[in-house]
Amino acid sequence: MYPFEGATSFVTRAWYVAGWSDEITEKPIARTILGQSVALFRVSTGEPVALSNRCTHRGLPLAMGTVNGDEIACGYHGFVFGLDGRCRRIPSQERVPPGIAVRQYPVAERWDWVWIWMGDPAFPDYSLLPDTQELGLGGDPWLAVRGDDFHVRARYQLFNENLLDLTHLSFLHADSIGTPDLLESQMTVDVVDRTVRVERCTRSEQMSPFYARRLGIPIGRIDRRHVTSFVAPTFHVVHVIAAKEGTGVGPAPAVLGEHKILHAITPETETTLHDFWALTRTYNTSDEMTAYLRENINGVIRQDIVALEATEAALAGCSDRPLEFSCAADEAALKGRRLIQQLLRAERPPNTEEKRR
Ligand code: FES
Numbered sequence: 001m002y003p004f005e006g007a008t009s010f011v012t013r014a015w016y017v018a019g020w021s022d023e024i025t026e027k028p029i030a031r032t033i034l035g036q037s038v039a040l041f042r043v044s045t046g047e048p049v050a051l052s053n054r055c056t057h058r059g060l061p062l063a064m065g066t067v068n069g070d071e072i073a074c075g076y077h078g079f080v081f082g083l084d085g086r087c088r089r090i091p092s093q094e095r096v097p098p099g100i101a102v103r104q105y106p107v108a109e110r111w112d113w114v115w116i117w118m119g120d121p122a123f124p125d126y127s128l129l130p131d132t133q134e135l136g137l138g139g140d141p142w143l144a145v146r147g148d149d150f151h152v153r154a155r156y157q158l159f160n161e162n163l164l165d166l167t168h169l170s171f172l173h174a175d176s177i178g179t180p181d182l183l184e185s186q187m188t189v190d191v192v193d194r195t196v197r198v199e200r201c202t203r204s205e206q207m208s209p210f211y212a213r214r215l216g217i218p219i220g221r222i223d224r225r226h227v228t229s230f231v232a233p234t235f236h237v238v239h240v241i242a243a244k245e246g247t248g249v250g251p252a253p254a255v256l257g258e259h260k261i262l263h264a265i266t267p268e269t270e271t272t273l274h275d276f277w278a279l280t281r282t283y284n285t286s287d288e289m290t291a292y293l294r295e296n297i298n299g300v301i302r303q304d305i306v307a308l309e310a311t312e313a314a315l316a317g318c319s320d321r322p323l324e325f326s327c328a329a330d331e332a333a334l335k336g337r338r339l340i341q342q343l344l345r346a347e348r349p350p351n352t353e354e355k356r357r
């Protein structure tokens with residue numbers, strides 16, 4: 001599936017945000033993740049649980065069932081499943097035949113996000129969960145606020161590449177966060193393990209009114225360091241440090257303010273996704289500023305979504321591998337693609353696919 005080899009682009013050995021903490025309650029909800037329908041709910045201890053949404057009896061969505069204590073009863077014929085997905089009771093008979101179960105997915109709650117592991121449930125790799133302290137979600141001097149959940153009709157890699165590319169800011173977001181200086185700034189791209197790190201520094205950049213209001217300073221010139229860390233397959237940290245003009249690119253910038261915009265992208269199907277975004281910042285922690293930032297960031301994301309959905313719609317009419325030309329600014333996006341391709345190959349070695357056919 002473009003831009004990757006093979007029929008699917010889903011990396012399963014990874015954590016994805018299944019939902020916001022407060023969406024997941026004792027009343028189950030259904031959400032499709034990597035093409036799999038999942039029932040999400042909390043048991044009486046408050047622990048979040050994810051089970052396959054298809055009841056193993058006749059397939060009623062388990063999210064239509066009822067949670068009691070630490071189990072869920074299907075709403076059709078009352079089969080009862082435990083947290084491990086095993087069927088504990090069948091109301092119409094004494095005995096539960098061995099092996100009746102629905103798939104259970106490991107989950108982990110970090111900050112306001114509930115993460116789900118889509119690989120082998122017996123081997124969740126907790127070391128791959130993001131470090132909330134490092135992200136600025138652990139309190140002082142950072143103020144973290146949740147953003148929204150955008151549903152986007154585009155394949156996840158289009159969003160990944162949008163976030164890894166700063167050159168579109170000067171065009172698609174010319175009226176908000178884009179400034180022509182970004183186009184001229186030097187970019188460095190490094191790859192370490194599952195992360196692509198892209199850094200750009202601008203000097204004596206003319207601030208946009210939007211940016212000046214954020215920092216609470218008069219419009220003028222600043223230096224800005226823009227570091228995007230993409231953790232494959234779908235997590236992004238966009239860290240922006242604004243510094244006094246003439247100090248920002250050295251080792252000790254006179255920092256005016258910093259923020260990180262976090263995007264946790266969860267593929268829903270091969271061509272749709274959720275973006276659960278969040279913001280953490282060190283400047284102006286007022287509610288008014290939070291509301292202002294949320295509205296503005298949502299506005300920027302909506303501009304991206306228009307481009308992403310139109311690109312996806314155009315892809316629908318293309319052959320599997322459309323002709324495309326890349327430019328120097330696509331270095332990070334291409335390195336990101338390569339990382340994901342490696343993860344996909346590690347999960348599905350080409351000869352395994354061959355053998356299956
Ligand atoms: S479909 Fe769930 S118990 Fe019958």
Ligand SMILES: [Fe+2]
Nearest residue numbers: 162168173304
């Ligand atoms: Fe954008």
